[in-house]
Amino acid sequence: MWRRASLYIYALAAVIYLTLPFAWVAAVSFMPEREVTQQRWWPEEPTIGNYSLYFDVEGQSADVGAAIARQFPRAIINSLIIGSAVMLLNLTCGSLAAYALARLPFRGNLLLLLFYLGSRSVPGVAIMIPMYLLMRSYGLLDTHLSVILSHTTFTLPFTIWILKGYFQTVPLDLERAARVDGCTPLGALVRVFLPVTTPGLVAVGIFAFIASWGEFLFALLFTTTIASRPVTVLASDFAQELQVPFTVIAAGGVLVILLPLVLSFLFQRLIIQGIGGSVTG
Amino acid sequence: MTVLRPFHLMSRTRDLLPLLLNLPAVILLLAFIAYPIGISFWMSLHRYNLRRPDQVYFHGLENYATILASSEFWNALWISLYFTFMAVLLVIVIAMAIALLLHESFRGRGVVRALLLIPWAIPGVVNGLMWVGLLGDYGAFNAMLEDSVAAVNYLFGINIVYTGMASPFVALNAAIGAHVWRSVPFACIIFLAAIQAIPTEQYRAARVDGATSWNRFRFITLPWLYHAVLVVAIFETMNGFRAFDLIYALTGGGPGDATHVIAWQTYKEAFARLDFGGANAYSYLITLITMTLAIIYIRLLYRRGLVQG
Numbered sequence: 001m002w003r004r005a006s007l008y009i010y011a012l013a014a015v016i017y018l019t020l021p022f023a024w025v026a027a028v029s030f031m032p033e034r035e036v037t038q039q040r041w042w043p044e045e046p047t048i049g050n051y052s053l054y055f056d057v058e059g060q061s062a063d064v065g066a067a068i069a070r071q072f073p074r075a076i077i078n079s080l081i082i083g084s085a086v087m088l089l090n091l092t093c094g095s096l097a098a099y100a101l102a103r104l105p106f107r108g109n110l111l112l113l114l115f116y117l118g119s120r121s122v123p124g125v126a127i128m129i130p131m132y133l134l135m136r137s138y139g140l141l142d143t144h145l146s147v148i149l150s151h152t153t154f155t156l157p158f159t160i161w162i163l164k165g166y167f168q169t170v171p172l173d174l175e176r177a178a179r180v181d182g183c184t185p186l187g188a189l190v191r192v193f194l195p196v197t198t199p200g201l202v203a204v205g206i207f208a209f210i211a212s213w214g215e216f217l218f219a220l221l222f223t224t225t226i227a228s229r230p231v232t233v234l235a236s237d238f239a240q241e242l243q244v245p246f247t248v249i250a251a252g253g254v255l256v257i258l259l260p261l262v263l264s265f266l267f268q269r270l271i272i273q274g275i276g277g278s279v280t281g
Numbered sequence: 282m283t284v285l286r287p288f289h290l291m292s293r294t295r296d297l298l299p300l301l302l303n304l305p306a307v308i309l310l311l312a313f314i315a316y317p318i319g320i321s322f323w324m325s326l327h328r329y330n331l332r333r334p335d336q337v338y339f340h341g342l343e344n345y346a347t348i349l350a351s352s353e354f355w356n357a358l359w360i361s362l363y364f365t366f367m368a369v370l371l372v373i374v375i376a377m378a379i380a381l382l383l384h385e386s387f388r389g390r391g392v393v394r395a396l397l398l399i400p401w402a403i404p405g406v407v408n409g410l411m412w413v414g415l416l417g418d419y420g421a422f423n424a425m426l427e428d429s430v431a432a433v434n435y436l437f438g439i440n441i442v443y444t445g446m447a448s449p450f451v452a453l454n455a456a457i458g459a460h461v462w463r464s465v466p467f468a469c470i471i472f473l474a475a476i477q478a479i480p481t482e483q484y485r486a487a488r489v490d491g492a493t494s495w496n497r498f499r500f501i502t503l504p505w506l507y508h509a510v511l512v513v514a515i516f517e518t519m520n521g522f523r524a525f526d527l528i529y530a531l532t533g534g535g536p537g538d539a540t541h542v543i544a545w546q547t548y549k550e551a552f553a554r555l556d557f558g559g560a561n562a563y564s565y566l567i568t569l570i571t572m573t574l575a576i577i578y579i580r581l582l583y584r585r586g587l588v589q590g
Contacts (some may be wrong), residue, residue, distance in 0.1 A: 002463040004387075007382075007385060007387050007388065010382055011382060011389065011390075011393055013394075014378075014382055015380050015393055015396055017375075017462075018379075018393075018396050018397060018399055018465075018466075019396055019399060020421075021411060021412070021415055021422075021462060022399055022400070022403065022411065023402075024414075024415060024421045025328055025411045025414060025415070036419050037419050039419055039421070039424055041421065063487060089309075092305070093305040093306045093309060094306065096302040096303070096305065096306070096431065097302060097303045097305070097306040097307075099302060100298070100299035100300075100302035100303055101299075101303075104298060104299040104302075106295070106296040106299040106300065107296055108296070108300070109299070112303055113392065115307070116306075116310070118572075119310045119314045119315070120316055121519060121571050121572065121574070122318065122568060122571070122572075123519065123522060123523045123544070123564075123567055123568065123571050124523065124525070125523065125525065125544045125547045125548065125564055125566040125567055126318065126565070126567050126568040126571070127313075127314065127317035127318055127321060127564070128323060128547075128548075128551065128564070128577070129321065129324065129551050129557050129560055129561055129564065130316070130317035130321050130324070130561075131313065131317050132316075132318035133320075134313075134316075134317065134320075149309075150313060151310050151314060152309060153310055153312075153314055154314075156306055156309060157310070160306060185298060193324040207451060209428075210341060211400060214403075214404030214406075214407075215404075215405065216404070216405055216406050216525070216526035216529070217525055217526065217548075220529075221552075226362065232404050232405075232406045232407070232526075233406075235406055235407060235410065236406045236410075236529060236530055238410055238530075239406075239410060239413070239529065239530040239531075239533065246413075246414045246417060246419070249413075249414065250411075250414060252410075253407045253410055253411055256404060256407050257402065257403050257404070257407055260402040260403070260404070261398075261399065261402045261403075263402070264398040264401065264402040265395060265398065266397075267392070268395055268398060271398065272394070272398075272470050272473075272474075275467060275471060275472060275474075275521070276470055276471060276473065276474025276475075276477075277474070
């Protein structure tokens with residue numbers, strides 16, 4: 001009995017720790033400005049006024065922060081374009097490489113594996129200047145492509161690592177059968193192997209997307225105008241503007257978080273399996 | 282040198298397909314990670330300030346000498362070390378506590394597991410902005426901290442003045458707290474996977490032998506988790522040294538230089554002072570530190586035979 005009760009108190013503490021910071025910010029995003037100064041935990045007179053700033057694309061509102069808020073829809077579209085491209089590149093390059101590493105014994109596979117592991121440990125700040133100069137010399141600054149390429153390279157090693165572990169759990173007999181039936185190795189990969197491994201592919205795809213959505217350093221360096229700026233970079237403008245009311249910032253924060261949050265809830269099981277498998281696999 | 286035998290030739294062509302399959306990934310990583318690292322090193326040996334583009338010349342290890350002699354570097358390194366050490370420690374403890382909880386069966390466990398992903402899904406910049414609010418003048422946590430400082434003052438009859446984020450001590454530790462909050466889920470999931478891999482017979486046997494729950498944790502769970510703890514420790518060490526987006530949004534390096542972690546210092550050096558040579562030397566030092574960690578990581582895993590080629 002006591003054990004049960006203490007378990008639930010323990011669980012409650014964990015839930016409070018995990019949700020309270022975000023819950024407060026979400027509550028504030030529905031408050032009129034004066035309620036924040038009264039240090040409320042719950043909006044007395046809930047309003048969507050903070051959010052309407054963000055969808056007022058044509059608006060002339062002179063409120064502090066409105067100029068940033070107005071650009072949000074465009075920035076979210078930029079983030080979507082970049083994230084989807086990063087996801088696709090990860091899935092194609094990643095599954096090809098992981099398949100070879102998991103299935104086809106070849107000389108140099110250990111070297112490649114170490115190369116991938118090594119590139120995963122390179123910090124972004126270490127290569128930011130050469131990357132910036134590289135993108136500048138190819139005229140790619142302020143384009144989606146520059147951000148897509150940088151995000152793909154830093155997510156790819158993790159993708160390959162996880163997929164390799166996942167692929168090794170699929171029984172070999174499946175492809176043997178396909179090969180006996182006359183498939184080429186590539187045919188066996190595309191027709192038999194990939195369909196079976198869809199859950200793993202979905203997991204790494206979502207990973208890559210969420211990682212790209214949240215990345216900041218390269219996106220900050222490479223993009224300058226709303227033509228390419230993703231939403232994290234736009235949101236960081238709030239950190240530079242001192243007078244923006246926190247209610248408005250909170251609404252923006254919720255908008256940025258919404259998509260990754262929904263995705264992680266929808267694919268909860270796959271994500272947890274994927275991260276867990278990265279160590280045990 | 283022996284004569285090339287036919288089967289040797291055959292295995293050469295057999296090697297071709299897997300290499301081909303790896304080619305796109307390798308090209309991307311060579312172009313955007315390996316090549317920039319090389320360039321970064323080369324530039325770090327030059328005097329290269331964007332303000333004086335006409336004065337770019339080779340001057341050996343001068344940039345490194347300047348950095349190693351500057352108090353800014355040692356300050357940043359010290360802050361990063363403190364930041365990283367505290368973050369690794371707290372992440373391991375909190376994530377372990379939640380993982381052990383999620384391993385128990387109780388009603389609502391699925392809900393807790395779903396909520397676990399909230400901090401993970403939040404981008405670093407937005408996390409920073411969130412904690413600006415939470416710790417700002419009207420923030421929920423600011424009020425709590427104020428009250429607890431007042432309570433401590435009352436209980437011990439002392440007089441600590443709480444100045445919120447204007448205090449270097451509060452700002453640095455708040456940054457650590459926010460960083461830890463976002464890092465806990467990932468570590469927790471790794472721990473949970475490792476705990477679930479422990480054979481249950483061991484617990485049953487221990488229970489039969491009358492082991493206390495602490496002893497069961499100490500002598501069964503912990504040894505089985507050695508590998509997972511190691512992975513999390515190294516992973517979080519790298520993460521700690523990279524902390525940038527959070528600092529950018531939460532403290533902007535301030536107050537003063539209290540939160541000048543090494544990644545922030547490098548960014549400043551490059552894009553505020555436009556000293557690309559010096560900044561590259563900075564980045565190279567970070568690369569060396571993280572690379573050393575990666576090598577230790579790989580070696581430790583290999584020694585335990587946990588990575589197979």
